[in-house]
Amino acid sequence: MTEPVVEEAIRKAAIAWVSVDGGPAQGLWCVPVDGALYVVTGIGEQRLDGLARAATAEVTLRGDHGGRIVTWTADVRRVQPGDDEWNTVAPQVGAKRLNATGSTELLVERWAMDCTLSCLSPAGAVVARPDLPDGSLAEPPRETPAARPTRKPFRLHKVRRR
Numbered sequence: 746m747t748e749p750v751v752e753e754a755i756r757k758a759a760i761a762w763v764s765v766d767g768g769p770a771q772g773l774w775c776v777p778v779d780g781a782l783y784v785v786t787g788i789g790e791q792r793l794d795g796l797a798r799a800a801t802a803e804v805t806l807r808g809d810h811g812g813r814i815v816t817w818t819a820d821v822r823r824v825q826p827g828d829d830e831w832n833t834v835a836p837q838v839g840a841k842r843l844n845a846t847g848s849t850e851l852l853v854e855r856w857a858m859d860c861t862l863s864c865l866s867p868a869g870a871v872v873a874r875p876d877l878p879d880g881s882l883a884e885p886p887r888e889t890p891a892a893r894p895t896r897k898p899f900r901l902h903k904v905r906r907r
Contacts, residue, residue: 747780747867754806754814755782755867762805763819763865765795769884770805776838780866783824783838787860796821797861804865813882819865826857835862 755777761784762770771793775782782804786793796802805816824831835856839849856862 747869748815748817748871750815751817751867751871752780755780758782758806760807761865762807763793763796764803764805765793765799768795769887770803774841774843775865776841778834778837782819782865783834784863784865785838785842785856785860786863787856789855790860796863797823801868802865815871817871818868820868822864822866824862824864826862830864831857831862834864838862 758775758777760772761775761782763773763784764770771791773784773786773791773793775784777783784793784796785791786796799821802819802821803816804819806814808814824834826835835853836849839845839852839856842849842852845852
């Protein structure tokens with residue numbers, strides 16, 4: 746039986762922080778359906794290395810003000826294109842996809858070819874509850890190739906110093 750705090754957090758989730766094999770957690774948009782979270786990863790969508798092959802993952806859900814509500818262990822299951830679950834869930838997930846190009850039907854067809862639709866369902870183990878540690882759980886920024894040099898501020902006129 747799933748704990749009530751996990752059920753409620755899943756019902757309200759739009760973003761989940763998912764960690765696979767003890768790696769760093771990545772923020773993924775998700776859609777709650779029937780007590781589970783569905784996420785799409787792959788070409789042209791969000792990335793989380795290892796999720797497509799994982800059997801379990803650690804999921805952290807946050808509240809309206811950004812604070813962690815609960816962290817729980819999830820069973821990860823791939824939804825196969827063409828089966829009943831895909832035909833039911835993929836259009837629901839596609840309808841919630843923000844800034845998608847084309848119709849929901851075209852999006853779902855592209856996902857069937859290039860992406861993985863994963864179902865994250867509670868496995869029963871709650872890792873952390875609202876009684877959080879006193880210290881910060883913030884991680885340092887990750888390395889990225891998207892850095893650019895800092896420029897000096899633009900000045901229209903010369904500033905005199907006294």
